[in-house]
Structures are given as structure tokens and as C-alpha cells.
Amino acid sequence: MQPKKNSIIKTLKLSKKKILVFIFFVAALVASFLFVLKDIPESATIGANNYPQSTKIYDRNGKMLYTFYTTKNQTFVSLDKISENLKKATIAIEDRDFYKHGAIDLRGITRAFIYTVFKKQVQGGSTITQQLVKNSLLTPERTITRKIKEIILAFVVEGVYSKDKILEMYLNQVSYGGTAWGVEAASYVYFDKPVERLNLAESAFLAALPEAPSIYSPFGSRPELGKKRQLEVLRRMEEQKYITKDQRREAGEFQLKFSKIQNKISAPHFVFYVKALLVQKYGARAVEQGGLNVTTSLDLDLQNYAQASVAAEISTLERMNVTNGAALIAKPGTGEILAMVGSKxxxxxxxxxxVNVVLAKRQPGSSIKPINYAVGLIKGFTAATPFVDEKTCFPNPGRAPYCPLNYDGKFHGVVQMRFALANSFNIPAVKMLKANGLEAMMATASAMGIKTFEDL
Structure with a gap:
């Protein structure tokens, strides 16, 4: 019986060792898991739409004037406002089984491994959900710890959000190159149109960019690479039955027309005037990151006409050493600014x-005369009140008397107020000012919104 007892004791000792090893292994696994989880971000923030969004300035007819942003040009759009072609193109090239698998795609990982090892063609194995997590919640370093966090968060996100919502968030947050983040900003940067108006060829091109925006950019040194990638997107769309062979051919032959690379701005003086007003009212953060959509009173067609008119007029005055000019067109009755040309x-x-000459301080000249005569009307004068337009000198304490002249160098005798104002005669205007008093004229001007008088 003794040998059997010793055998049992040895077995128990061996079992205890195995149990201890197992416990140690589980403890180490749990500790590692907790270590990974301790710095994991909240998945809820991924859909909070709290990322900086661009502010857009429009004219009265909805024409884009400019977009303000800090480092990212980004505008959120709902999934139903995104071109169906772009949604399908993105799924075809980034995650063909997006609506079939869960957080990770084992088939996709296997397929990527086979293509990479045996066909020497690099394919990504990350799902759209994983890419969303990586772009929105995690830092860009490539470590095992970050990859584990990515997978964990991908499962959490899949449990919280629908597939449509995940696709919407991805399309609104992925980089398309430069400062363009999200499909709406990218659509304007590359094609100068809202994303819902993209055709198949344009959609396929945008879907091609996220893998390597700088390499596939049409503004880079090798734009043919972007075209090649676009054709690959179209091939996959046909392969996955999203489009027909004829649609693929037509889209591949379509001549893409890209916007100019610079950040376009229309009516720049007016745009920055509006920005200053917005910052004053809402603060700089709201203007540059709050995603405001601002419709203004400006008429862009009229603005362009006014800008061209100023430039043409200045060109005829170059012989007189005139190099700049400005114009402001306002709507009578409301004061709405229809055009603001701050310089040539x-x-x-x-x-x-x-420099916005419209807003710059300057001598008012004859533009102050209507206010001057308005004070006279308030004091009981009428449009028919007569003034004697003759040589007149006014006392100027400490200096020589002030003897104004008319622009034509002539005197016109007795003229009514309306005639004096219509012809901008100077002598009746100074007589009106003397009758009103300088303080009364400045007070009326201030009540009308003129706040920039310097001390006299």
C-alpha cells in the first residue's frame, strides 16, 4: 500500500504545480488585459460629432464664399446626403464584407495574408470599423498594445452603433489628403461640389484616396497613380456587382475636372469682415471649429461685377498715379451689403x-453733406430753403479765414437746399453746418451709426 500512497502524493504535488502555473498564467493574462484597458478611450466619444468642423460662408443665393477652419477642413454630413456611388466605392475598396462580418473580418485577414504572401500584392486586413477606431480614438503608433485596443474598441463600437452609423462616422472622419477630412470637405477640395452630387467616376476617385492620400493626390508629382487606383476601385465595384461592365468603362473614361489646388475665396474683404463680426459675437473657437453655416446678404454676381468695375476704373487712372480703389453697394431701406470691394x-x-479701404478711416468729404443737411431738416429747414452761393470766408481762430470753393470754381447765386446738395456745392454746405453747429451734426451722425470721428 505504501508505493500506491506515494504515487498519489506525487500526483497531487504535480497537480498543484499545474494549478499554480495555470493560475499564474490566468493572472498574467488578466493583468495584461487590464493594462491594455486602463488607457482605453470611451467609445461613446466616437459618435459625439465633437470633432472640429469648418464654418462655411455663403452669399444670399447659397453660393460658397469661403470655408474657415483651424487645422482640419471638416464638415459633417448625414449618410443620406452622401452619394450612393461613394458609399459603394468605399465598401468595395476598403471592406467588401462590411455589412456581413462583425468588428473584425477573419476572411478578410486570411485573404490579405494570401495576397501578400503568395501573390505579392499588399492588401489591408482592417475593417472599416477598425479604421474608424484607429483614426478617431487611438494614437497612430504601430504596437501590439495599440492593435489589441483597436480590436477591443471595434467590438464595443459594433455593439453600440449600427453598420450605417459606423459607415457615416467613417466617411465623415477619414483623411482624404491635406486639410480635407471627411467626404464633404474632400468633395469641395477636389471637385468644388457637395458630396451628394458626385458622379461614379468622382466617387471612385475619392474612395481611392484614404489608403495613401499624398501618393494618389491629383496635385502631387505622379497624378497617374491616383488614376490607376481609381480604376482599381471601379474594377472591384464591378467584381462585387455594384456596377455593370459598361458603367465601369464609362466611369474609367470620364475626364475628371479637379478644382484648383488653392483654398478658393470669393469676396475676401467681405468674408473677413463677416468673420470679424462672427468672432465678436460667438468667439473664435465657434467660428473656426463650430461648423457654422452662415448665409450673408452679399450677391456674388453683383460682387464680381463691382470688383471688375473697380479694377477697370483704376486701370484708366494709372497715368494719374491712382493705384487702388473701393466700392460698397448697399440695399436702400435695409442697409444690406450686396457688394463690398475693399481694394482693386x-x-x-x-x-x-x-487692406479693406471700405472700412478704413478717411476724410468723409462730400459724403458727410447728406447728414449735415439732415440736421437742418430736423431743425426746421426744408428742401426749398434758399442759400446764397457766393464767395464767403468763415472765421478760423488762430488761422487764416476759411474760404471754401466749389468743385467747378464758380458761384451760383441763390440756390435751394435740394439743388445745393444734388450738385455738392461746398459754400451752402458750410453755411448749413454753421447754422446747425458742429456738435449737433456729429451727434446726428453718431445716431446714424458713424462712430469713428476723431477728436477735433
Whole structure:
């Protein structure tokens, strides 16, 4: 009986060792898991739409004037406002089984491994959900810890959000190159149109970009690579029955027309005038990151006409050493600004074109006369009140008397107020000012919104 007893004791000792090893292994696994989880971000923040969004300025007819942003040009759009072609193109090239698998795609990982090892063609194995997590919640470093976090969060996100919502968030947050983040910003940057108006060829091109935006950019050194990638997107769309062979051929032959690379701005003086008003009312953060959509009173067609008119007029005055000019068109009755031309050319650095001459302080000249005569009307004068337009000198304490002249160098005798104002005669205007008093005229001007009088 003794040998049997010893055998049992040895077995128990061996079992205890195995149990201890097992417990140690489980403890280490749990500790590692907790270590990974301790810094994991909240998955709820992925759908909070709290990322910075661009503010867009429009004219009165909905034409885009400019987009303000900090580092990312980004505008959220709902899934139903995104081109069906773009949604299908993205799924075809990024995650063909997106609506079939869960957080991770084992078939996709296997397929990517086979293509990489045996066909020497690199394919990604990450799902759209994983890419969303990686882009929105995690840092970009490539480590095992980050990959584990990515997979865990992908499962959490799949448990919280529908597939449509995940696709919507991905399309609104992925980078399309440069400052363009999300499909709406990218659509304007590359094609100068909202994303819902993209055709098949344009959609396939945008879907091609996220893998390597700088390489496939049409503005880069090798734009043919972007075209090649677009054709691959179209091939996969046909392969996955999203489009027909004829649609693939037509889209592949379609001549893409890209926007100019610069960040376009229309009516720049007016746009920055509006921005200053917005910042004053809402703060800089709201303007540059709050995703505001601002419709203004400006008429862009009228603005362009006014800008061209100013430029043409200045060109005829170059012989007189005139290099700049401005114009403001307002709607009578409401004061709405329909056009604001701050200079001949905003981008003319030599003549300080970025300075808004419309807003710059200057001598008012004859533009103050209507206010001057308005004070007279308040005091009981009428449009028919006569003034004697003759040589007149006014006392000027400490200096020589002030003897104004008319623009034509002539005197016109007795004229009514309406005639004096219509012809901008100077002598009747000074007589009106003397009758009103300077303080009364300035008070009326201030009540009308003119707040920039310097001390006299």
C-alpha cells in the first residue's frame, strides 16, 4: 500500500504545480488585459460629432464664399446626403464584407495574408470599423498594445452603433489628403461640389484616396497613380456587382475636372469682415471649429461685377498715379451689403491689397453733406430753403479765414437746399453746418451709426 500512497502524493504535488502555473498564467493574462484597458478611450466619444468642423460662408443665393477652419477642413454630413456611388466605392475598396462580418473580418485577414504572401500584392486586413477606431480614438503608433485596443474598441463600437452609423462616422472622419477630412470637405477640395452630387467616376476617385492620400493626390508629382487606383476601385465595384461592365468603362473614361489646388475665396474683404463680426459675437473657437453655416446678404454676381468695375476704373487712372480703389453697394431701406470691394485686388501685396479701404478711416468729404443737411431738416429747414452761393470766408481762430470753393470754381447765386446738395456745392454746405453747429451734426451722425470721428 505504501508505493500506491506515494504515487498519489506525487500526483497531487504535480497537480498543484499545474494549478499554480495555470493560475499564474490566468493572472498574467488578466493583468495584461487590464493594462491594455486602463488607457482605453470611451467609445461613446466616437459618435459625439465633437470633432472640429469648418464654418462655411455663403452669399444670399447659397453660393460658397469661403470655408474657415483651424487645422482640419471638416464638415459633417448625414449618410443620406452622401452619394450612393461613394458609399459603394468605399465598401468595395476598403471592406467588401462590411455589412456581413462583425468588428473584425477573419476572411478578410486570411485573404490579405494570401495576397501578400503568395501573390505579392499588399492588401489591408482592417475593417472599416477598425479604421474608424484607429483614426478617431487611438494614437497612430504601430504596437501590439495599440492593435489589441483597436480590436477591443471595434467590438464595443459594433455593439453600440449600427453598420450605417459606423459607415457615416467613417466617411465623415477619414483623411482624404491635406486639410480635407471627411467626404464633404474632400468633395469641395477636389471637385468644388457637395458630396451628394458626385458622379461614379468622382466617387471612385475619392474612395481611392484614404489608403495613401499624398501618393494618389491629383496635385502631387505622379497624378497617374491616383488614376490607376481609381480604376482599381471601379474594377472591384464591378467584381462585387455594384456596377455593370459598361458603367465601369464609362466611369474609367470620364475626364475628371479637379478644382484648383488653392483654398478658393470669393469676396475676401467681405468674408473677413463677416468673420470679424462672427468672432465678436460667438468667439473664435465657434467660428473656426463650430461648423457654422452662415448665409450673408452679399450677391456674388453683383460682387464680381463691382470688383471688375473697380479694377477697370483704376486701370484708366494709372497715368494719374491712382493705384487702388473701393466700392460698397448697399440695399436702400435695409442697409444690406450686396457688394463690398475693399481694394482693386486683395492679393496685390505691393499696394496693400488686403487692406479693406471700405472700412478704413478717411476724410468723409462730400459724403458727410447728406447728414449735415439732415440736421437742418430736423431743425426746421426744408428742401426749398434758399442759400446764397457766393464767395464767403468763415472765421478760423488762430488761422487764416476759411474760404471754401466749389468743385467747378464758380458761384451760383441763390440756390435751394435740394439743388445745393444734388450738385455738392461746398459754400451752402458750410453755411448749413454753421447754422446747425458742429456738435449737433456729429451727434446726428453718431445716431446714424458713424462712430469713428476723431477728436477735433
Amino acid at each position: 485686388d486683395y492679393f496685390d501685396e505691393e499696394n496693400d491689397g488686403n
